[in-house]
Amino acid sequence: MVSYLVRRILLFIPTILGATFIIFMLLAMAPQSVIDQLLPPTGEMQAGSRELRMAYIEDRYGLDQPAPVRYLRWINNVSPIGFHTWRYDEPEVVEQRRLRRAWREGIDAEVRAEVERDLADQLAPLRAATDDEQLAAVNRARADQLIDEAKRARMRKLEADQGFSPLPGDIKWNKIPVKAPDLGDSFTKSRPVWPLIAEALPVTLLLNALALPLALSISVVTGIWSAKHRGLWQDWGTGGVLLALYSVPVIWVGVMAIGFLASEQFVRAFPPAGMHDIQADAMSFFPSRVDGHWQRGFLLDTLWHLGLPVFCLSYVQFAYLSKLTRTSLLETLSADYIRTAHAKGLAPNVVLLRHGMRNSLIPIITFLASLLPYIVTGSIVVEVIFGINGMGRLVIDALKGKDYELFLSATLMVLMLKLLCYLLADIAYVIADPRVSFSAK
Amino acid sequence: MSRTPPPSAYPGPGRTGAFEPETGGRDASSAESGIGFPGYQPPPPGDEGRSRRSLLMQVIADTFRQRGARLGAVWVSILIILAVFAPFIANSRPLIARWADGNVTYPLLAGLAWFDWTLLVAFFTVLGLLIARTALNITLGHALLIMIAVLGITAPLASLTASPPALVEWDYWRDTERSGELVSATRTIVPFSPNDALADLRESLQRPQQPPNEQNWLGTTVYGEDMLSRMIHATRVALAIGFIATGIAVIIGVTIGSIMGYFAGWTDLLMMRFIEIVEVIPQLILLIIVTSFFGKNIWLMMITIGLIAWTSNARFIRAEFLKLRRQDFVQACVATGLPLRNILFRHMLPNGVAPVLVNASFGIAGAILLESVLSFLGLGLEQTESSWGALLNQAREGGSGFNWWIATFPGLAIFLTVFAYILIGEAMRDAIDPKLKKAGE
Numbered sequence: 001m002v003s004y005l006v007r008r009i010l011l012f013i014p015t016i017l018g019a020t021f022i023i024f025m026l027l028a029m030a031p032q033s034v035i036d037q038l039l040p041p042t043g044e045m046q047a048g049s050r051e052l053r054m055a056y057i058e059d060r061y062g063l064d065q066p067a068p069v070r071y072l073r074w075i076n077n078v079s080p081i082g083f084h085t086w087r088y089d090e091p092e093v094v095e096q097r098r099l100r101r102a103w104r105e106g107i108d109a110e111v112r113a114e115v116e117r118d119l120a121d122q123l124a125p126l127r128a129a130t131d132d133e134q135l136a137a138v139n140r141a142r143a144d145q146l147i148d149e150a151k152r153a154r155m156r157k158l159e160a161d162q163g164f165s166p167l168p169g170d171i172k173w174n175k176i177p178v179k180a181p182d183l184g185d186s187f188t189k190s191r192p193v194w195p196l197i198a199e200a201l202p203v204t205l206l207l208n209a210l211a212l213p214l215a216l217s218i219s220v221v222t223g224i225w226s227a228k229h230r231g232l233w234q235d236w237g238t239g240g241v242l243l244a245l246y247s248v249p250v251i252w253v254g255v256m257a258i259g260f261l262a263s264e265q266f267v268r269a270f271p272p273a274g275m276h277d278i279q280a281d282a283m284s285f286f287p288s289r290v291d292g293h294w295q296r297g298f299l300l301d302t303l304w305h306l307g308l309p310v311f312c313l314s315y316v317q318f319a320y321l322s323k324l325t326r327t328s329l330l331e332t333l334s335a336d337y338i339r340t341a342h343a344k345g346l347a348p349n350v351v352l353l354r355h356g357m358r359n360s361l362i363p364i365i366t367f368l369a370s371l372l373p374y375i376v377t378g379s380i381v382v383e384v385i386f387g388i389n390g391m392g393r394l395v396i397d398a399l400k401g402k403d404y405e406l407f408l409s410a411t412l413m414v415l416m417l418k419l420l421c422y423l424l425a426d427i428a429y430v431i432a433d434p435r436v437s438f439s440a441k
Numbered sequence: 442m443s444r445t446p447p448p449s450a451y452p453g454p455g456r457t458g459a460f461e462p463e464t465g466g467r468d469a470s471s472a473e474s475g476i477g478f479p480g481y482q483p484p485p486p487g488d489e490g491r492s493r494r495s496l497l498m499q500v501i502a503d504t505f506r507q508r509g510a511r512l513g514a515v516w517v518s519i520l521i522i523l524a525v526f527a528p529f530i531a532n533s534r535p536l537i538a539r540w541a542d543g544n545v546t547y548p549l550l551a552g553l554a555w556f557d558w559t560l561l562v563a564f565f566t567v568l569g570l571l572i573a574r575t576a577l578n579i580t581l582g583h584a585l586l587i588m589i590a591v592l593g594i595t596a597p598l599a600s601l602t603a604s605p606p607a608l609v610e611w612d613y614w615r616d617t618e619r620s621g622e623l624v625s626a627t628r629t630i631v632p633f634s635p636n637d638a639l640a641d642l643r644e645s646l647q648r649p650q651q652p653p654n655e656q657n658w659l660g661t662t663v664y665g666e667d668m669l670s671r672m673i674h675a676t677r678v679a680l681a682i683g684f685i686a687t688g689i690a691v692i693i694g695v696t697i698g699s700i701m702g703y704f705a706g707w708t709d710l711l712m713m714r715f716i717e718i719v720e721v722i723p724q725l726i727l728l729i730i731v732t733s734f735f736g737k738n739i740w741l742m743m744i745t746i747g748l749i750a751w752t753s754n755a756r757f758i759r760a761e762f763l764k765l766r767r768q769d770f771v772q773a774c775v776a777t778g779l780p781l782r783n784i785l786f787r788h789m790l791p792n793g794v795a796p797v798l799v800n801a802s803f804g805i806a807g808a809i810l811l812e813s814v815l816s817f818l819g820l821g822l823e824q825t826e827s828s829w830g831a832l833l834n835q836a837r838e839g840g841s842g843f844n845w846w847i848a849t850f851p852g853l854a855i856f857l858t859v860f861a862y863i864l865i866g867e868a869m870r871d872a873i874d875p876k877l878k879k880a881g882e
Contacts, residue, residue: 011714018718023730030734243509243867247860249810251817252852255836259843266843377723381814385837396818399729411726418721 001430008426012419019415020408021071027404028067078412080181104155111158115150122146186406188398193409196394201413203275204383204390208375210310215318216368222318223325224357230330238322246319250312250378254385257308270308273387277301309386313379317371324367328360335359366429372421377414391417500795503872510868513861520858524676525564528557531670533611533634535626548614549629555600562595563588611637633657633667635674635827640665650844660846663835664824668846672854675827679858682743682812683805689747691801694754695794699785701755702762702793709759716752724749724811732820739822742815746808753804754797761793795873802866806859813855829855 065073076082116123123146126139183193226238259265262272271277276298284290287297296304332338333356341351380392387393391414398407504510523530534548570584579587611634617623633639642656643649649665651657659668697716701709724746731745732738765771766789774784813830815821819838822828829851836848 014714015717015721018715019722022718022722023727026727026730027734030730243863244856244860247806247856247863249813249852249855249859251814251830251833252848252856255833255848256852259836259845259848263843377725380723380725381818384818395726396729399726399733400820411723414723414726415721418723 005423005427008423012423015419016412016415017075020075020412023411024071024074024408025067027408028070074408077182077184078409080179081177082179083177084179100159107158111151111154112147115147115154119146119150183409184405186398186403188401188403189406193406196406197391197410197413200389200391200394200410201417203388204379204392204417207306207309207313207379207382207388207390208372210306211313211317211375212368212372214310215314215321216364218314219318219321219325220357220364222322223329224352226322227326227329227333227356228352235326239326242319242322245315246323248315250316250381251385253315254308254312254382257312258385262308271305275302275305275388277305306388309382309388312382312385313375316378317375320371321364321368325360325364328363329356332356332360366425368428370425372424373418377418496791497794497798500798500869500872504865504869507868507871509864513864513868516857516861517865520676520680521564523673524680525560527674527677528553530629531631531633531635531667531673532629533614533632533637535614535623535628537627538614539624539626541622541624552605553603554605555596555603558599558603559592559596562599563592566591611639612641615641631658631667631670631673633670635666635671636825637667637670638665639667650847652844652846659850660844662832662847663844668832668850671827671832672829672851675829675832675851675854678739678812678822678826678828679809679855681739682746683809683858683862686743686746686750686808687801687804689744690750690804691754691797692751693747694751695758695790695797697751698755698758699762699790699793702759703766703781703785703789705763705766712755716755719749720752722749725814728811728815729818729820732815737821737823739826742812742821743808746811750804750808753800757796757800758790758793761796762789765789765793799866799870799873802862802869806862806866809855809858809862 123143126143126146128139130136130139183197185191186193186196189196222238222242226235229235257270258272261267262270277283283295283298283301285298287300288295333352338351338355341355342348346355377392379390380396382388383390383392384396391410395407395410395414397403398410505514528549529536532549532552534552536547536549538546538548540546566588570579570587573579574584614623614626618626638649639657639661640649643651643665649661650663651661651665653660657667657669659672662668662671697712701712727749728742728745731741735741771784771789774788779788812821812828813833816828816830817834817837819831819834821831824831832847832851833855836844836851
């Protein structure tokens with residue numbers, strides 16, 4: 001068992017690498033470059049912010065590097081094992097960047113003159129006098145481009161000769177290859193990525209932690225009920241309703257629930273968005289009486305806010321689980337020991353619940369565990385509809401705001417969460433069913 | 442489908458000349474009935490017509506014998522008709538226009554795009570093939586060839602000849618009718634095009650979104666377009682996404698899955714890792730990357746869904762092929778030196794394709810849901826393209842209260858469509874797996 005789990009966890013590493021590589025390459029292939037995405041579309045919000053961002057990207061990815069190298073730099077940054085890197089805002093790096101800029105400005109005219117001399121025969125026809133205004137403009141632009149390209153190449157060579165490292169943030173060789181993972185900075189939120197994720201992750205986990213038991217408990221009840229009435233109209237009816245429920249799109253339920261149950265226009269039974277009331281922080285945790293008024297407290301307030309989202313998240317799973325419960329229960333009920341139980345005169349309900357239900361829980365639990373990864377991604381939509389600041393909303397916001405760094409890190413977290421759920425499913429499988437063993441082979 | 446087992450009850454070479462499952466079926470009953478699908482129960486004796494059909498045809502016949510699948514099929518057929526004839530059902534151009542000077546024109550026909558013509562021709566070709574199928578003894582392969590030929594001729598021809606006016610001149614037709622230039626006009630059932638803003642039907646201070654009334658049976662959108670017209674045109678997107686994306690997914694899944702199952706060993710292990718990598722990337726996130734960085738294009742969307750949804754098909758085919766590869770008829774194929782392509786796709790695939798059919802039906806439902814979620818998040822198609830999900834998004838972001846008709850009708854359409862495919866899928870699963878059916882009875 002332990003060796004199986006270790007092997008399983010080790011196999012996660014290539015999976016994570018492959019998945020992030022695909023995502024990274026897709027982003028790298030996008031017509032807009034990373035820099036365009038990170039820079040604000042027009043103007044600068046703060047003086048120097050553009051330069052800071054450029055420096056940041058150059059440090060973290062290397063602007064001139066091909067995409068696979070940029071990927072390797074990124075994975076080195078976010079993984080706990082790897083080379084240590086300089087941060088772009090460390091004093092040393094800032095100083096080096098300043099020195100380099102000063103040096104560059106100092107030799108700028110010199111290099112330009114050199115380049116002009118080298119390219120003289122190419123530049124001459126472009127600078128020949130013409131009457132055509134348009135042609136002249138095109139020629140001027142072409143000449144500028146030529147000079148620019150040659151200058152950049154020459155500068156790079158000179159930099160290398162001077163002993164400047166090709167990138168300001170060079171890699172430090174740390175003695176032990178363990179370091180703190182650096183998830184980078186989010187520019188749209190002006191904060192490091194890690195605290196953003198640390199805030200969003202518990203919300204998603206809470207949402208799922210509430211949705212799963214709810215789905216499980218309802219589905220067990222309906223499953224038993226329809227198995228009890230097997231073949232009758234109750235069974236047919238529940239089957240049909242559950243199948244229909246299974247195909248109701250979450251986006252529809254979400255919009256209708258907000259529209260009808262959380263609006264002033266119809267019924268204002270639930271709050272339309274968010275996870276807490278504005279005054280939630282001032283509330284006590286449990287319901288209490290404050291100044292003679294009944295106050296619902298932090299816990300009830302949260303539950304009240306999460307009512308609709310949790311329902312939206314759980315009804316699909318519940319529909320599927322009920323069907324599974326029914327099938328599994330019917331399979332168990334056809335076993336010999338159930339007939340024996342009936343024969344020895346036990347009450348039908350005792351047979352159904354104690355002998356039947358207990359044994360048919362195994363496939364349900366294992367299936368529930370295999371549902372986990374899908375619930376994690378399924379909560380993306382629910383979070384967006386109900387304005388809950390969980391992982392899903394973080395990912396979508398990052399993509400909409402073209403916040404490359406935040407998106408990559410948040411997606412990495414979602415991937416890890418998914419893999420963790422796979423692992424949990426495996427463990428649950430072994431615990432729930434003593435017949436399953438991964439070690440005896 | 443192209444392969445019909447011989448009607449004779451005793452084992453012998455099939456029509457294709459190779460050794461078919463008849464000679465190598467695992468149990469006598471399946472050898473007698475001429476099908477080698479493992480676990481399949483032979484039809485009751487005396488049912489002559491059934492045993493002549495191929496396994497696939499039997500599964501399809503068994504599927505549509507069930508009420509749920511029939512209901513689903515009816516709804517899908519309605520959608521297909523709505524999609525093909527959308528411009529003839531909802532269009533602001535009159536079908537026949539009689540002018541004051543005695544001229545008679547057909548503005549609707551003149552306004553059809555090449556896409557509409559191709560769709561119409563394809564629809565009638567399929568209809569003709571279905572009718573002539575028994576008379577002319579057309580196999581599936583021939584039918585496909587005919588379809589490709591017809592589409593190959595129609596699409597370029599239509600794109601050269603059809604020249605729809607670039608502008609939707611919806612108010613032109615109403616103005617001419619009011620001024621008396623147009624004597625009479627035969628209009629379509631819904632006399633609005635999906636992109637008509639219908640500003641001349643409102644008072645100047647009225648909101649563009651209007652609840653259902655006599656003119657707009659399902660109300661208008663937040664841009665003032667007719668809901669019904671938009672929803673009818675949106676059937677095209679829903680159907681195309683479902684069929685084409687799932688088609689791509691099935692082709693990729695079957696190819697990779699059959700290679701994995703046939704070769705097993707190292708090939709299987711490596712490709713399984715690849716499948717795990719693709720599966721761990723959340724589909725929604727990958728799709729959002731593509732639409733937000735590479736443009737909002739329906740073809741791109743369909744291809745992307747196809748490229749991420751194939752893994753379950755591959756898993757099913759792999760599992761079937763792992764069972765089949767050791768069977769005698771496959772060994773016989775190998776021994777006779779048939780090319781790999783023939784062994785895999787001509788002899789093994791017909792015996793292992795059934796689970797993929799079930800999966801494809803659910804896959805279509807999933808693809809439609811995925812598109813609607815994407816459009817709902819505002820990352821799907823452009824505003825000019827009709828999509829149910831995008832309409833649902835208007836209900837959320839439309840402002841000025843909750844416009845219940847914008848939420849209810851598109852959501853209902855998505856639900857009914859997904860439900861139809863799930864009903865068909867469930868029926869197909871029951872038809873394939875008699876054991877499951879027995880447990881359900």
